[in-house]
Amino acid sequence: MSPRRLLTLDASGFVFSLLGLALLSLVPELWLFFRNHEDLKFFAPIAYYECIVSFLLWIPALFLPRFWSRCWVIIVGSLSGLATLVVGFHAVSIGARWDVVAHAALLQTSPGEAWGYLRSFVSVGALLWAVALGAGFVVCVVINFRSPPPSRRFAFAGVALGLLVSAFGLHHAIRYGGWIFRTVPVSGGGTVQIIDTSINRFHPVTLLALTHYNYRVTHAYYLQAFHDAQSHLNQFKGAVTVPGAVSPRIVVVVIGESASRRHWSLYGYSRATTPRLEKLGAELVVFPDVISSSTGTLTELRSMWCTAIASLPVFPLFSAAGYTTHWFSAQYSQGANDVEAAALVQLCDERLFLNGTYDEALLPLVQHAVATPGKHVIFVNLFGSHVRYEDRYPRSFAVFRGEGEKGYRLATYDNSIRYTDHVLAEMIELLRQRSEPSCLLYLSDHSEDVYDSRPDEYLFRSDSVATDAMYEIPFVVWFSPEYRQTNASFVRLVTAARTRKYQTRALYQSLIDLVRLTHPIYDSRVSLFSPDYVERERRVGVMGRLYGASPLPP
Numbered sequence: 001m002s003p004r005r006l007l008t009l010d011a012s013g014f015v016f017s018l019l020g021l022a023l024l025s026l027v028p029e030l031w032l033f034f035r036n037h038e039d040l041k042f043f044a045p046i047a048y049y050e051c052i053v054s055f056l057l058w059i060p061a062l063f064l065p066r067f068w069s070r071c072w073v074i075i076v077g078s079l080s081g082l083a084t085l086v087v088g089f090h091a092v093s094i095g096a097r098w099d100v101v102a103h104a105a106l107l108q109t110s111p112g113e114a115w116g117y118l119r120s121f122v123s124v125g126a127l128l129w130a131v132a133l134g135a136g137f138v139v140c141v142v143i144n145f146r147s148p149p150p151s152r153r154f155a156f157a158g159v160a161l162g163l164l165v166s167a168f169g170l171h172h173a174i175r176y177g178g179w180i181f182r183t184v185p186v187s188g189g190g191t192v193q194i195i196d197t198s199i200n201r202f203h204p205v206t207l208l209a210l211t212h213y214n215y216r217v218t219h220a221y222y223l224q225a226f227h228d229a230q231s232h233l234n235q236f237k238g239a240v241t242v243p244g245a246v247s248p249r250i251v252v253v254v255i256g257e258s259a260s261r262r263h264w265s266l267y268g269y270s271r272a273t274t275p276r277l278e279k280l281g282a283e284l285v286v287f288p289d290v291i292s293s294s295t296g297t298l299t300e301l302r303s304m305w306c307t308a309i310a311s312l313p314v315f316p317l318f319s320a321a322g323y324t325t326h327w328f329s330a331q332y333s334q335g336a337n338d339v340e341a342a343a344l345v346q347l348c349d350e351r352l353f354l355n356g357t358y359d360e361a362l363l364p365l366v367q368h369a370v371a372t373p374g375k376h377v378i379f380v381n382l383f384g385s386h387v388r389y390e391d392r393y394p395r396s397f398a399v400f401r402g403e404g405e406k407g408y409r410l411a412t413y414d415n416s417i418r419y420t421d422h423v424l425a426e427m428i429e430l431l432r433q434r435s436e437p438s439c440l441l442y443l444s445d446h447s448e449d450v451y452d453s454r455p456d457e458y459l460f461r462s463d464s465v466a467t468d469a470m471y472e473i474p475f476v477v478w479f480s481p482e483y484r485q486t487n488a489s490f491v492r493l494v495t496a497a498r499t500r501k502y503q504t505r506a507l508y509q510s511l512i513d514l515v516r517l518t519h520p521i522y523d524s525r526v527s528l529f530s531p532d533y534v535e536r537e538r539r540v541g542v543m544g545r546l547y548g549a550s551p552l553p554p
């Protein structure tokens with residue numbers, strides 16, 4: 001057989017090359033599924049919708065005249081290949097979904113930054129992966145060119161079958177994802193219009209296209225915010241280590257999501273939801289009387305971290321003091337509610353949103369940051385116990401089971417807490433192994449009322465209902481032995497402070513203390529850990545009622 005004959009295929013080559021091109025686009029999501037141990041019920045609909053988008057993209061190749069069909073294969077094949085490489089490389093190197101923050105980083109990067117990124121995240125494995133994927137696309141295009149198109153009858157039959165399989169998904173997308181543009185609020189009272197195509201956004205081609213659009217419309221907002229911030233950055237300078245203290249090299253602040261203290265066995269809950277943290281015993285300083293100010297994630301992030309300096313978050317204070325600040329989030333950078341989360345943390349030196357993965361996917365990011373020389377303040381935003389609870393943990397963490405609506409909801413909520421216990425314990429272990437001054441603060445952004453105030457009612461969270469349970473959050477601090485050694489008297493102060501009544505507003509003041517810094521904006525009367533701390537009235541809910549007198553007695 002001559003080499004030429006070997007490369008000349010029949011119509012099945014044409015069909016299989018299109019199938020190959022369509023399926024290669026699924027590789028990034030497939031990678032995330034395995035890498036982040038995602039649940040099959042989370043991955044399956046994503047894969048299904050990706051297949052539908054691929055199918056729609058490749059229909060014209062079957063029906064266009066020979067020349068135009070070739071053009072279509074070249075153009076769409078190259079676009080799909082490039083999009084899949086970009087989105088896939090991000091997934092392989094960092095374990096994150098592509099988003100507007102990653103897109104902005106790509107478009108705004110400088111050669112130096114790009115080199116730094118590549119050196120930090122590129123591995124031989126990731127490069128081989130990219131080469132293999134690129135080669136896959138090239139091989140499919142070559143095979144397509146070497147084979148004749150199938151008969152009309154076959155093409156029609158194939159498309160009919162494809163439409164039949166896609167019908168459910170298309171119907172669902174039109175019915176429930178009908179809106180394409182969505183107006184979302186940003187701080188300062190303005191709004192921007194972004195594209196939110198819900199479930200269809202995972203195909204690399206559509207994902208990149210809509211991310212690019214969203215990047216363009218939100219970029220204007222970020223630019224303005226950043227411009228305003230720049231003019232105040234000088235005021236954040238000048239933080240110095242408290243005389244006689246030793247500033248730790250690593251400080252990790254973990255912000256949980258919707259975790260209720262009432263569901264932590266560390267605080268006396270009947271189910272063993274926090275076995276690993278309990279094993280730490282006296283290593284952990286447990287605060288039993290801390291509440292959040294509201295029941296909203298963003299409201300809380302703002303309330304905890306925004307300073308009196310032009311309402312800007314505290315991050316530049318640590319940067320100016322020689323720390324690299326990181327924001328690692330398992331949540332979405334942008335989505336149904338707003339684009340503010342990404343804007344709020346833009347002053348952190350490094351920002352990564354994993355866009356809806358299991359929380360353990362954050363561990364390698366923390367590990368990488370702590371292994372990097374220099375001093376670091378690492379903010380970790382968990383997905384924690386965000387609804388739906390059963391989507392927040394891998395199947396192996398489904399320890400508790402319950403019957404009926406209440407039993408099931410309670411069990412899944414408690415499982416999500418137990419998974420947080422695992423992630424926190426892993427993070428503490430990671431710090432302990434480094435044998436250097438470090439500490440970790442964990443608190444939840446707010447709580448949730450999961451049959452706590454009324455035994456038969458799931459009240460969730462709302463500032464208008466405002467039961468006490470909606471604000472009662474877990475709050476714990478862990479110090480490494482080296483931190484305890486170098487800051488012994490401060491650790492004693494923290495331990496003595498644990499019974500104080502505290503509300504998380506201006507939490508940054510307490511963080512300045514943990515990092516052992518002082519600065520003109522530091523106010524010791526507001527820091528939970530300072531001997532000067534003054535307890536204040538704690539008010540919650542839209543009516544501003546006093547905490548401790550829940551409107552719904554159990």
Ligand SMILES: [Zn+2]
Pocket residue numbers: 257258295296297298445446
């Ligand atoms: Zn929240």
